[in-house]
Amino acid sequence: MPLHPLTALTAACCAAVMTTAAGSWPFSVGVALAAVLLAARAGVAARVLGAGTVILGPLFLSLLVLHGFFFPEGDTVLAQWGPARMTAEGLNFALELASRTAACVLLLLLFSFTVNVPDLTTALAARRLPPQFSFVLASTLTLVPAMAARLARIRHAQEARGLVVRRGLLSRLAAARLQAVPLVLGMVEDAGLRAQALDARGFGAPGPRTSYRQLEDPPGQRIFRAAALLLAAAAVLLRLITAWPAGVPS
Structure with a gap:
């Protein structure tokens, strides 16, 4: 499952x-x-x-x-x-x-x-x-794969135009700068286009929403999530207790 x-x-x-x-x-x-x-x-x-x-x-x-x-x-x-x-x-x-x-x-x-x-x-x-929170989290999760794929395309395009990366540190830093500028500009442009498309489709509009995807959430997994949260809270509490200086009143 x-x-x-x-x-x-x-x-x-x-x-x-x-x-x-x-x-x-x-x-x-x-x-x-x-x-x-x-x-x-x-x-x-x-x-x-x-x-x-x-x-x-x-x-x-x-x-x-x-x-x-x-x-x-x-x-x-x-x-x-x-x-x-x-x-x-x-x-x-x-x-x-x-x-x-x-x-x-x-x-x-x-x-x-x-x-x-x-x-x-x-x-x-x-x-x-809120749908804005879902969109931000989903965009953050897909950011690393999207950046890696875009960076590979930028590097291949620049190498096709004659970019040569030598073994020296200065050459690698110069190549990284040349690749970082179009990468950042492209990501900013994509974010703007997505924001416009979502606004045009009423993504930020208030009111009830209907989902066309149904997910099964087994009871065993719900119990696991509750137990994991309790264990994490207990680990943090134990860390705070053991780190508290001896002899200092709480």
Whole structure:
């Protein structure tokens, strides 16, 4: 039986919340590996890993530089180059942040690449949520795949016109700038065209709405969503209790 869109959304969000509350890099790595295995089972592992690399690569590098080499509370110095000190405490802190962020990003990418957007919009509309909220959420979920496909078309078009990307960093940065400008302009133009089309069809008009799509929501999945929300809330509460300084009155 396929997962209801709200079940998949609840599972991804609650897993991300519990991963953040746990604050343990082995747990975060396990969650990230589980997300990759689920993506491979769904046949979207290459897309999830590709988008995750683009998102997480610069973040990992910045975490390594900021915390691995300039961690003010680091005492165990592993190597030193002038003002930059590689400390064990800084590397451990960077690893914790990187693994936690990677787990959350991979979970949300897995959901965005596997969810059926029309079914999700129907499920949200059935919960009496505003149509604007459904449209914004659906557009956000399709943003990463749409950007990746558009960027590939822009790169192929520019290479056909003679763009050569060399191995040097400056050449890659110049090519990225040339590709980013038409990408952003195209996304802005698409958003404007969609907004006009939706307004012309009364998308923002008040009043009752009729849905032509019917989704089955099994009782077992509703119970799972309630249990996942309770577990996420309990994880956050436990984290707050354990992080509360001893001897400080509440």
